[in-house]
Amino acid sequence: MSAAGPAAGPAPRISVVVCVHTQDRWDDILAAVASVGDQSHPAHELLLIVDHHPALLARLREHFRGAHAGASASRAPTTPLRIMANSGPRGLSAGRNTGIAAAEGEIIAFLDDDAVAERDWLRHFAAAYADPAVMAVGGRTEPVWASGRRPLWFPEEFDWVVGCTYRGLPPGRVRVRNVLGGNASFRRAAFERVGGFAVGIGRGAGRRPLGGEETELCIRISRSLPDAVLLIDDRSVIHHRVPAGRERFGYFRSRAYAEGLSKAVVTRSVGARDGLSAERRYTTRVLPVGVLRGVRDALLRRPGGAGRAGAIVAGVAAAAAGYAWGTALSRGKPLRGTGVGEPADDGAPVAVPAREGAAA
16 A cells, blocks of 8 residues: 555445344443444445344334344444344354345444444445445454553553453554454455355354454465455554453463464464464564563562463463464364355355356
C-alpha cells in the first residue's frame, strides 16, 4: 500500500457475525448486539449464529421478535438482525461458516459474544478495505477483568490466553501473518477463493479450549493469493470480558497447553515454516524480554514481578508440551476439513458457497 493509500471508493457493506452458545452470557450477548447497532459506520446487518442450543435460539427470537438490534434511534440507525442456528457441526468454526454463507456484505466481521465494540470499530475496518489488495483486517482487543484489574502475576505477553491483544504485537496499522478471530474481518472474496474456517479446530470442536482456526485460514489466503494484504489496525477496538475462572493460573496453563495442541494441528495443515513463523519471533524476542522485565521488577520489589516471569516460563513449557504431544498424536494422520469443498470428519463441508456472479 502506498503512504497516501488508494483513492476512496463506495463504503463497503459490512456484515457482522456473532456466534453464541450459552444462555450464561445473555447480558453479554445483548451488550455485543447493542455495540454493533451503535457503530459510526453502520453495519449492513448483524447475524447471530446459535450453536446447537434450541432454548437459546428460541429465547433470542422471542426477545428480539424480528425487530432491529442496536442502540436507541436517537443515537444511531438500527441494524437489521437475523438469528439462525449453526447449520454445521458443533463449534465456533462451523458457526462462523454458517454466518459467512448467509451474509450479504462484501466484508464479513466477527465479534465475540462476550465483547463490546467501540463506536469506530467498523469505520476503521472499512477504511482499510479501500485498498483492493486487503483481504483481512483485525483490531485490538482489550481485557475487562472480572476482578476489576489484571492479576499481578498475569503477563501481558500472554493476553492471548484470554482472547486479547498481547504485548509484542506492533502498534498502528501493520501487516501481519494472521488476524485474531474474536476481533477480525475478511473480504468475502477471500472465502469464495479458499473456503471457510476448518471445522476440526477452534473453540467447541473438542473438550479442550483449542484455537488456531484463524491462523490456518489466513495462511491459506496468503498462499492462494500471494499479493493479499492482511492487517491489524489497533484503532478498531473491542473490550472482551474475562470471567473469574480465566484469571486463575490453572486456566492459564491449560490454555497454553491447548494452544500447543492447536499449533500442531495447524502446522500439519500448512507446514512448520508458515505455521510457526510468527511464533518463532514471539518466543525468541518478545518472551525473553518479558522474563527479564519480570526479574527486574522482582529485584526492585515491585508487586508481581517474579510471578510474571515464572508464568511466562510455565506458559512456554505448557505450550511446548502441547505441541509435542499434538505432533506425536497427529503423525501420519491426514488433516481433514481445511480445503475448499473438502469434508470434515463428520461430513460437514468447509467450503463457503460463492454468491452468484462471484469468481470462485
